[in-house]
Amino acid sequence: MTPANPSLSARIPRLGxxxxxxxxxxIALTVALVAVGPSKLIAQIEGxxxxxxxxxxxxxxxxxxxxxxTGSSGEDARYKGWVEAAKLAWAKAGGPAxxxxxxxxxxxxxxxEREQIGPHRYIATLGVVFDRQKAGQYIGxxxxxxxxxxxxxxxPVLYSGGTAQVYEARTPWQQAWAMFRAGASPxxxxxxxxxxxxxxxxxAGQPLRRSRTxxxxxxxxxxxxxxxxxxxxxxxxxxxxxxxxxxTARYGPDNTFLETFTLTANDERSVPKMLEDAVVRFDxxxxxxxxxxxxxxxxxxxxxxxxxxxMAALIAxxxxxxxxxxxxxxxxxxxxxxxxxxxxxxxxxFTIQFASPDAGAVDAALGAVRGSPGVQxxxxxxxxxxxxxxxxxxxxxxxxTLAESLRARxxxxxxxxxxxxxxx
Numbered sequence: 001m002t003p004a005n006p007s008l009s010a011r012i013p014r015l016g017x018x019x020x021x022x023x024x025x026x027i028a029l030t031v032a033l034v035a036v037g038p039s040k041l042i043a044q045i046e047g048x049x050x051x052x053x054x055x056x057x058x059x060x061x062x063x064x065x066x067x068x069x070t071g072s073s074g075e076d077a078r079y080k081g082w083v084e085a086a087k088l089a090w091a092k093a094g095g096p097a098x099x100x101x102x103x104x105x106x107x108x109x110x111x112x113e114r115e116q117i118g119p120h121r122y123i124a125t126l127g128v129v130f131d132r133q134k135a136g137q138y139i140g141x142x143x144x145x146x147x148x149x150x151x152x153x154x155x156p157v158l159y160s161g162g163t164a165q166v167y168e169a170r171t172p173w174q175q176a177w178a179m180f181r182a183g184a185s186p187x188x189x190x191x192x193x194x195x196x197x198x199x200x201x202x203x204a205g206q207p208l209r210r211s212r213t214x215x216x217x218x219x220x221x222x223x224x225x226x227x228x229x230x231x232x233x234x235x236x237x238x239x240x241x242x243x244x245x246x247x248t249a250r251y252g253p254d255n256t257f258l259e260t261f262t263l264t265a266n267d268e269r270s271v272p273k274m275l276e277d278a279v280v281r282f283d284x285x286x287x288x289x290x291x292x293x294x295x296x297x298x299x300x301x302x303x304x305x306x307x308x309x310x311m312a313a314l315i316a317x318x319x320x321x322x323x324x325x326x327x328x329x330x331x332x333x334x335x336x337x338x339x340x341x342x343x344x345x346x347x348x349x350f351t352i353q354f355a356s357p358d359a360g361a362v363d364a365a366l367g368a369v370r371g372s373p374g375v376q377x378x379x380x381x382x383x384x385x386x387x388x389x390x391x392x393x394x395x396x397x398x399x400x401t402l403a404e405s406l407r408a409r410x411x412x413x414x415x416x417x418x419x420x421x422x423x424x
Contacts, residue, residue, distance in 0.1 A: 060135055061181035062089035063113070063127040063276065070121050077122035082110050089128035093139040106134040125273075129181070149290050150297050152251075153190045153224035157204050159233040164204035167194035173232045176275035180283070187286045187295075190224045207255045211359040212300050213366055215253045217383035225297040229255060230282050232275065236268075243271050247278045249285045252298050259285045347376065347396050351419040356389040365422065369393055372405040 065085045071077030083104065090103050111127035130139070158165050158173040165171055174194060182189050192198045201218060207229045209215065219227065229250040236243050243265040249258040261281060265274040289295050354365040362380070369378045374396040382390040395402050399420070403413045406422055414421040 060093065060130040060132055060139060061111075061127060062093050062130070063111070063181075063280075064273075065089050065092070065126045065128060066124070067126065068121070068123045072120065074117045074119055074122065077120060078115075078117060078124075081122040081124055082126070085110065085124075085126040086128050089130075090139075093130070095135070095139045106130050127181075149187045149286075149295050150225035151188045151190050151223060152295065153192075153219055153222050153227045155202055155207060155227060155229050157207065157229060157231045159231070166202055166204055166206075167192070167199040168203070170194075172272055172275055173230075176272065176279045177230070179276070180279045182283070185283050185287065186290055187228075187283065189228075190222050192222060207250065209359070210253065211363060212253060213362045213380070214359040214383075216301050217362075217380055219301070220380075226252060226295070226301065228286060228295075230279075232278065234271070240267060242266055243268065243274070245271075245274055245278060247282065249282055249289075251286075251289065251295060253301060254298075258289055258294070346398075347394060348398065350393050350395060350399055350402060351381075352378075352391050352393055353388055353419065353421045354391065355423055356383065356387065362389060365389075366391065368406065368409050368411065368422075372402065372409065374401065374405070 065088050067081040067084045067088070069077055069080045069084055071080050083100065086103050086107050087100065090098070095103075107128060108131040109129040111129065113125040113127060115122070115124035115126075154177060155166060156171075156173050156177045158171045160171075167174065177191060180189075192202060201221065206218065207227075215227070219225065231248040231250065233246040233248075234243055235246070245263045245265070246260065247263070248260040250256060251258060261278075263274050263278055263281075265271045286295065352365075352369060354361075356362045356365070362383070366378055366380070369375055369391065372395075376394040376396060378391050378393045380389055380391045393402070399415060399418065403415050403420055406413050406420070411422045411424065
């Protein structure tokens with residue numbers, strides 16, 4: 001069927017697939033809000049989704065010590081088991097031969113992982129924590145300075161049963177990392193609790209993003225300098241049978257591969273122990289990468305977005321063409337007047353609001369502002385994907401000059417009280 005007005009139809013722009021997708025998502029969200037109401041959508045972040053990590057201390061923790069001892073009673077067997085665990089943990093940590101009472105004097109805590117107490121027998125898996133002030137001179141590298149990483153955001157991604165999860169629900173992989181005692185580790189782990197908006201901000205898809213602006217906004221929420229990705233993929237051979245775990249260590253906003261390894265649990269009850277062992281392996285991998293200089297914060301996360309060189313050349317050519325030509329260049333030279341001292345340029349800080357439907361829009365807005373003459377810095381202070389974000393700009397000049405510069409770049413600018421609102 002021929003359109004009633006062919007010329008009008010030809011002028012209507014055809015939306016690309018990305019714009020169509022964004023528009024469809026916006027319509028779907030609007031329909032969802034009208035149909036089910038905001039209260040039901042809030043359920044996506046309500047509930048016990050996260051696990052509070054253990055408090056980080058500098059004490060030396062040795063986990064996974066198994067004991068099986070007997071005694072005159074259950075309590076006597078338990079006491080002997082704890083003494084035996086301290087000796088085994090000391091040997092596992094590489095401590096020198098010492099009397100039993102001296103080893104006991106350096107124990108600050110015993111962590112019960114699993115235990116069974118009988119009338120005369122004690123069977124348990126324990127963790128022993130040694131006080132670093134007392135034991136650091138013998139074990140744990142207390143005799144020298146040790147390299148320590150910058151704060152690194154940890155994202156524990158679990159692939160199990162055909163789904164990928166981080167904080168959408170409580171998982172054994174998240175729990176294994178929350179229970180890890182990182183005080184003696186050279187890695188400064190930033191482990192989110194997983195409650196509230198964490199389940200929406202950090203998802204299994206986040207490591208696949210490449211936008212530095214997006215990553216900078218996420219890292220700023222948790223005070224981290226870079227990111228570590230710990231992937232665990234669990235494959236169950238048959239119901240009640242062995243569980244095979246494939247673990248992959250990655251880092252950085254580009255999801256850079258470090259190392260992979262596999263572990264096997266005999267049955268479902270052994271999975272938590274397998275995951276605890278995997279966390280220890282991950283910590284060793286990251287510590288080795290730190291020693292190799294691989295875990296330095298990615299400089300591109302803090303790099304100011306540079307204007308395209310070709311565009312910079314065109315701008316420079318245009319500015320040169322606007323300069324008035326000297327008609328009297330061939331005339332006799334005239335004594336130059338004494339130059340007056342230049343007035344100091346006042347540096348101001350302004351707030352700019354801008355629409356941020358996706359990460360590309362955020363990058364475009366920041367790039368346009370940072371590329372404006374006189375702008376010394378520009379960084380997001382509030383990132384609202386799908387809404388209106390805010391950036392703080394340090395500018396050598398007044399607000400009117402900044403507004404005119406942005407208008408020259410094709411932005412529609414609204415001037416407010418020490419603030420601007422820009423849009424395309």
